Amino acid sequence: MKEVLVAPIALNELNDEPAVGAPLVERNVALLGHVTVRLELLIGSAQVSVERLFSLAKGDALELDTHLDDPVSLLLDGKPVARGHLMAAGDRFGLKITEIL
């Protein structure tokens, strides 16, 4: 049987000098195509006083600042990336895109 020399690994000290040259990974979203992100819809907002907020109970209603036909915002990481109309898609909520960059 061949003998193998076993010894602790000695790592090279990290060099803190700033990196130079072009990025190794090209800025291409396609590379991240399989990555999933969570989306949220902002349906509307309401302004309430702190006192009212702390007195809210089950069954209380809050009127929002949006009309029934107003578009809602599609949020990615809290930022609006598209707007659309809220729809019923079968028994689920759906969004018909009306504005996107």
Next chain:
Amino acid sequence: MNALRLAWLGDTRRKALCALIGTEVAEWSRDWWIRHADTELDMHLVDHHGFVTKDHAPHVFQADSGSLAFFMGGRGSEGLGFHLADVANGEDPGWARRIGEDAMADLAARILRRAGVNDHPRPQQHQASDALARSELGSCILAIGIGQFGFNLALDRVMADRLAPSGGTVARTALTTRHSALANVPARVDAMMDFGAVSLTQLADLRIGEILVGDLGLEEPLKVCIAGRDTVARAYLRRVGEKRAVVLDGFNSQEEYES
């Protein structure tokens, strides 16, 4: 580290102190100065405190509730004694010093009584503290003249406050608790819907007119967040006339907020 409050005395209070000390000095002079004459008394405020640091041996009366110091200059307490007794310098300085020190202690006691201080500290000769010497710390220094003899009297801020309390020029309203003050502060509440996860490929391919189908059922509750962040409740989407509304269904526990 001892923290000293920066607090200059205003002119109004300094003048009040000058008048008040002037009354005490006049009565004291009647009792101690053989040649007392009201017209020979002089009392004025001193704006330049430079001499304080040069006089290394003022007579300091230090009480728990403030302090005052007499600066006699080069003549010392015996100079005061000679002057009060109207005796020329050169006589036995021992008795003149005793008279001077007793008179000084009596004037200090009168001022302390006026300030409502009941203890009678003994004078000590040492350099004046910053609280007595520096106007920015609230020291007030008066020049007192009785005939041809003059000396200075310094009061620290604590003593000045006792003698001439602040009139409260700043209107002070009663404090309210922070909790109650918050009562009418507006908070933005957002009705949000978790719409599910999509791949970045799907997201990149989104086009106008396309319909995204979310994860949430039509009869499932939305989440209610404070300013888009912490979820505090669940609520069902409803309408009030032409506007959207939510009806609260349940509240998240504190543990859920913090998780």
